[in-house]
Structure formats: C-alpha cells, structure tokens
Amino acid sequence: MAAWNGMPWIGEQIDSIFAQRHVDLELFVSIDPGTDSTADYIRGRAQNNTRINILPEVSPFGCAAHNFYRLLRDVDIQHYDYISLADQDDCWKTDKLWRACTILAHTEAVAYSGAVTAFWHNGREKKLQKAQPQRELDFLFEAAGPGCTYVFEREFALELQHLLQNKAAQIDSIRAHDWFFYAFCRSRGYRWYIDPQSYVLYRQHPGNELGANCGLAGIQRRVKMLRLGWYGDQIRQVVSICNMQDDPVIKHVMSDSWRDRFLSLKHIHKLRRRFRDRCLLALLVLSGQLKNEVNKS
Numbered sequence: 001m002a003a004w005n006g007m008p009w010i011g012e013q014i015d016s017i018f019a020q021r022h023v024d025l026e027l028f029v030s031i032d033p034g035t036d037s038t039a040d041y042i043r044g045r046a047q048n049n050t051r052i053n054i055l056p057e058v059s060p061f062g063c064a065a066h067n068f069y070r071l072l073r074d075v076d077i078q079h080y081d082y083i084s085l086a087d088q089d090d091c092w093k094t095d096k097l098w099r100a101c102t103i104l105a106h107t108e109a110v111a112y113s114g115a116v117t118a119f120w121h122n123g124r125e126k127k128l129q130k131a132q133p134q135r136e137l138d139f140l141f142e143a144a145g146p147g148c149t150y151v152f153e154r155e156f157a158l159e160l161q162h163l164l165q166n167k168a169a170q171i172d173s174i175r176a177h178d179w180f181f182y183a184f185c186r187s188r189g190y191r192w193y194i195d196p197q198s199y200v201l202y203r204q205h206p207g208n209e210l211g212a213n214c215g216l217a218g219i220q221r222r223v224k225m226l227r228l229g230w231y232g233d234q235i236r237q238v239v240s241i242c243n244m245q246d247d248p249v250i251k252h253v254m255s256d257s258w259r260d261r262f263l264s265l266k267h268i269h270k271l272r273r274r275f276r277d278r279c280l281l282a283l284l285v286l287s288g289q290l291k292n293e294v295n296k297s
Helices: 010-018 038-047 064-074 096-106 154-166 168-172 177-187 215-227 230-241 248-253 258-270 275-287 289-294
Strands: 027-031 052-054 082-084 109-119 125-128 151-153 191-203
Touching (some): 010 027, 010 038, 027 038, 027 064, 064 177, 082 096, 096 109, 096 151, 096 191, 109 154, 109 177, 125 191, 151 154, 154 168, 154 177, 168 230, 177 191, 177 230, 230 289, 248 258, 258 275, 275 289
Parallel strands (some): 027 052, 109 191
Antiparallel strands (some): 082 151, 109 151
16 A cells, blocks of 8 residues: 555545455555654554554655555565555455455456546545456556556566566656556556456545546546646656567657558557547547657657
C-alpha cells in the first residue's frame, strides 16, 4: 500500500484488506511523508497487528507512482505466491483477492486487473468497465485499468522487480505506474486477465491524483493533462522502456510525415480497447499532437 495524507480513509481500507476471505496475507506500507497523522496511525495499527509491515522512512516521493515503484523495488516478495497493489482510499469487497488468485491459478495469465465501482460521498456510484477485448498494441497507449485492482503472480512480479531495481531512473519518468506495469507484461508476451467483475469500491474525492474518467470534472482534468503534453510524453517513455521504438505501426503513428500518420489509421484498431478511445486517438494522430509531444526531449 502506498500512503500519503490518508487519514480520512486509510483505516477503512486496511479493515477491508484484512477482511479478505480464503487468503493468508501480509500488508507492506510505504508512507510518503505528509502533513497529517497517517504515519502515526499506521504505526499504531502495526503494533497490534504483526501482519502490517512499514517500510523505512524516506524523502518525499511527490507522486503515487514513485511510491509504488519503491514498494516493488524494496519489499522481499520471493516468499509470496501473489503480489497485490492497494491504494489507501478504496474499499475492497471480501472476495477481491480470492477472485484474482483463483483466476491466475487457473489461467495462463500472470497478472490480473478488473473493473471498479467509483463512488462519491453523496452516494452516487458508477461501474467503470475495463474488460473490453485487448488489442495488439493497446498497452503502449493505455493501462489495463486502475492499479488498485492489480494482482501479480510471483515470478512475473520478481521479473518486474528486477527491472525496477536496474532501470530506476528511466522508469521513474513514467508517472502512470499502472500503465507501465501493463505495458511491461504485454510487451514481454505474457497474458494479462482483465476481469469484467468489480471487487473494488473506488473512492472519488478532491485528493485523487487522477480518479475516475467520468463526468465533466474528469474530462476537464484529462484535457488539461493532454494540453500539457503528459499523454504523449508517457507514450514516449513506455515505448522506450518496452523497446518498441522500431515497431512499424508505432513509427507511423509518431511520424513527422502527415501522409504516414494518415496511413497509420488503418492500424488504429490495434491501439486502444474501447471504440470511443480509438476515435480520440485517431484525432490526436492526425493532428500530429503525439508526434510533436513524443519527439520532445
């Protein structure tokens, strides 16, 4: 679990984690120094629960991605069958981990993610479906869903850990950890299972680093990030770490040539899972916005 200024919600999330059925688990917490009493609260919980492990204090990370990278780099995971990521402000249904572990044990997939149910303080709920059919190159342009649903099989997690330990500086430039983990898995030819069922209540509040992509506020937030070049920069970083720069489709999508970009649209169906997102991506490709952003250094 990555924690930072989480006092309003973290207790409920820890309770839901230890309420998981049919699994034996330990919780490792990395605390990004903040301004509230999150650290003291977790230390108090750990005194009464030997299954809670707190990583040593570090300098501020500044974003959730760096905190999750630190967790996967530093925790000794070799003795566990499965590794799960946890946000501090969600609430897990009691069969969340059992469902993921069962699927990984009975399929060829090495990683699992799923739909989530976004919820607001006013009682509103909305299921966010992420299980559209995976595409040949979708992992270079999007995540598999919120990282709070991710569960990894041990051997894959160890491979991911090795990469994080040896290419820390390059990976730290990718601020979407859930996107990077999905890209690393798929680019290595591994299978990733996206569950259409929701086992996570995905809390929405003003402190969300990104949050649900729904409603006017969510759209405005993502448009702002796009204008600032965030999306194109992340594509560049993901393509680089996955060593996919020479893929013919990627080269055409990011080409300086308007003609190449136009011709690349015949491959747009390979790049995002959802039709609406493919349409938006096509507009970005045609406008040259990805080319202009990705070629920045």
